Amino acid sequence: MKKPLLQIALDQTDLSSALDAAEKIAPHVDVLEAGTILCFAEGVRAVSELRSRYPGHIILADLKAADAGAVLAELVFSRGATWMTLICSAPLATMQAALDTAKKYSGDVQVELYGDWTFEHAQSWLAMGITQAIYHRGRDAQAAGKGWDRDDIERVEKLSRMGMDVSVTGGLTPEDLRRFRGIPVKCFIAGRSLYDCPDPAKAAGEFKTVIDSEWT
Amino acid sequence: MKKPLLQIALDQTDLSSALDAAEKIAPHVDVLEAGTILCFAEGVRAVSELRSRYPGHIILADLKAADAGAVLAELVFSRGATWMTLICSAPLATMQAALDTAKKYSGDVQVELYGDWTFEHAQSWLAMGITQAIYHRGRDAQAAGKGWDRDDIERVEKLSRMGMDVSVTGGLTPEDLRRFRGIPVKCFIAGRSLYDCPDPAKAAGEFKTVIDSEWT
Numbered sequence: 001m002k003k004p005l006l007q008i009a010l011d012q013t014d015l016s017s018a019l020d021a022a023e024k025i026a027p028h029v030d031v032l033e034a035g036t037i038l039c040f041a042e043g044v045r046a047v048s049e050l051r052s053r054y055p056g057h058i059i060l061a062d063l064k065a066a067d068a069g070a071v072l073a074e075l076v077f078s079r080g081a082t083w084m085t086l087i088c089s090a091p092l093a094t095m096q097a098a099l100d101t102a103k104k105y106s107g108d109v110q111v112e113l114y115g116d117w118t119f120e121h122a123q124s125w126l127a128m129g130i131t132q133a134i135y136h137r138g139r140d141a142q143a144a145g146k147g148w149d150r151d152d153i154e155r156v157e158k159l160s161r162m163g164m165d166v167s168v169t170g171g172l173t174p175e176d177l178r179r180f181r182g183i184p185v186k187c188f189i190a191g192r193s194l195y196d197c198p199d200p201a202k203a204a205g206e207f208k209t210v211i212d213s214e215w216t
Numbered sequence: 217m218k219k220p221l222l223q224i225a226l227d228q229t230d231l232s233s234a235l236d237a238a239e240k241i242a243p244h245v246d247v248l249e250a251g252t253i254l255c256f257a258e259g260v261r262a263v264s265e266l267r268s269r270y271p272g273h274i275i276l277a278d279l280k281a282a283d284a285g286a287v288l289a290e291l292v293f294s295r296g297a298t299w300m301t302l303i304c305s306a307p308l309a310t311m312q313a314a315l316d317t318a319k320k321y322s323g324d325v326q327v328e329l330y331g332d333w334t335f336e337h338a339q340s341w342l343a344m345g346i347t348q349a350i351y352h353r354g355r356d357a358q359a360a361g362k363g364w365d366r367d368d369i370e371r372v373e374k375l376s377r378m379g380m381d382v383s384v385t386g387g388l389t390p391e392d393l394r395r396f397r398g399i400p401v402k403c404f405i406a407g408r409s410l411y412d413c414p415d416p417a418k419a420a421g422e423f424k425t426v427i428d429s430e431w432t
Contacts, residue, residue: 011284013291037287040279043259063256066280066303066330067352068227071253075229087282089305089331093360114282115305116332136283144309 001184003215004177006207007060007167009191010050011035015042019049021195026054028204029194031187033060034081044075051080058082064112066090069097077105085110085134088117096128110134110167119158126163132186133159137170148176157183174206181214217400219431220393222423223276223383225407226266227251231258235265237411242270244420245410247403249276250297260291267296274298280328282306285313293321301326301350304333312344326350326383335374342379348402349375353386364392373399390422397430 008029012018018038026032032054034046039061047061061076064087076084084102086095088111098109110132111125122133135156137146148170159166160183168180169189177188188207197203224245228234234254242248248270250262255277263277277292280303292300300318302311304327314325326348327341338349351372353362364386375382376399384396385405393404404423413419 011287013287036282037284037291039256039259040288041259041291043255043257043261045259064280064282064303066252066328068253071227071229072256075253075257087280087303087305087330089303089333091330097359112282114303114307116337117305121332143313 001182001215004180004185004211005030005058005187006204006211007031007033007058007169007187007189008194008204009033009035009062009169009189010046010195011037011191013037013041015046015049018042018046019053021200022050022053024200025195025204026057028201028208029057031058031060031083031189033062033189035191036062036064039063044079047076047081048079060085060110062112065094065098067094069094069099070101073098073101073107073109077102077107081105081107083108083110083132085112087111088113088121089115092124092128095125095130099128099130108132112136119162122159122162122164131163132165132167134167134169134189135159142171148172148179153179153183156180156185160184174210177207177210178214184215217431220396220401220427221246221274221403222420222427223247223249223274223385223403223405224410224420225249225251225278225385225405226262226411227253227407229253229257231262231265234258234262235269237416238266238269240416241411241420242273244417244424245273247274247276247299247405249278249405251407252278252280255279260295263292263297264295276301276326278328281310281314283310285310285315286317289314289317289323289325293318293323297321297323299324299326299348301328303327304329304337305331308340308344311341311346315344315346324348328352335378338375338378338380347379348381348383350383350385350405351375358387364388364395369395369399372396372401376400390426393423393426394430 061081165186167187277297381402383403
């Protein structure tokens with residue numbers, strides 16, 4: 001089974017703090033995410049700056065696009081994004097437009113699963129050629145005290161069996177990763193736990209150690 | 217019945233074009249919207265620039281926030297936004313966090329209705345104190361040929377009867393507005409039809425004429 005990648009979500013409210021965090025953590029992760037907060041705070045120049053500094057990384061623009069799929073995709077893929085996110089409630093026409101634009105740039109889109117999405121929705125995304133989704137325990141849901149439970153793991157597993165490459169995010173600790181053992185998770189996404197710590201390299205290493213031991 | 221307001225969505229991909237459009241149209245509209253495209257293209261300085269130029273207007277930051285409600289709300293309300301949008305699939309915790317932050321600034325939030333939202337969802341938003349929603353015919357849905365139909369009008373009417381102040385958007389022509397007669401629509405939102413035309417004042421006037429004749 002392919003090893004899950006490690007992704008860092010950069011969700012600072014100013015670009016220079018985001019770039020400082022990226023500098024510390026980039027050598028230890030596979031995917032650099034220009035988070036929604038960062039993209040709104042500073043605009044898509046966040047994507048250009050990350051691409052120019054990190055030509056070899058996968059760069060994700062986390063727009064959670066709900067509409068204007070082609071225009072938003074053009075904004076980020078023309079600036080060097082590899083992937084871009086769509087919100088699950090976006091109309092299929094928006095998803096298709098974003099996907100078509102992504103493909104022009106050899107990029108890809110990911111659907112972010114919030115609210116009342118269903119497996120029937122996931123099937124319709126797969127049918128149109130979307131193969132990536134992000135399973136989410138939102139930061140506000142975390143703050144409200146919701147932990148990872150068996151239902152979460154089962155939903156990720158079912159999406160994966162349907163043929164979706166699933167990334168997983170939401171207050172993950174290295175120990176949480178073990179619960180996804182046996183599922184070909186695309187990326188594990190962490191944020192503040194990786195850059196808001198005294199030793200980001202060590203923190204990333206703890207995630208990588210679990211990945212290496214559980215996905216062999 | 218209170219007259220619906222007229223709102224212009226600024227969805228340019230650069231700030232200077234957006235400000236040019238705003239200069240032409242601002243005297244003729246009630247609400248200036250920093251659109252999602254503009255906010256991603258240029259960041260929330262789009263909101264600050266609009267606020268500094270138009271101190272008397274309602275300014276809407278169309279973030280369609282799905283998560284991080286407090287942080288995103290702080291970003292835009294601290295820069296002078298009056299309203300901010302949330303996507304309908306956002307968790308209630310996100311909506312509550314955004315609403316609480318909005319209220320600190322005497323601002324408000326609006327829920328954008330995309331995808332499979334339900335009236336039960338709308339009831340839960342009302343129960344938590346959210347009183348504004350945006351009924352949407354998305355630009356990609358428009359491009360796919362979907363027109364305004366009787367179902368759209370009935371859904372707007374039902375939301376309104378439930379106690380929601382509903383704004384309406386999506387390729388609206390002045391003639392389309394007549395179909396909403398009898399419903400206390402909060403805002404009619406137009407975009408390119410108002411600023412991509414030889415005479416924006418005249419185009420806005422045509423909307424206002426219909427509003428004045430149908431909502432008396």
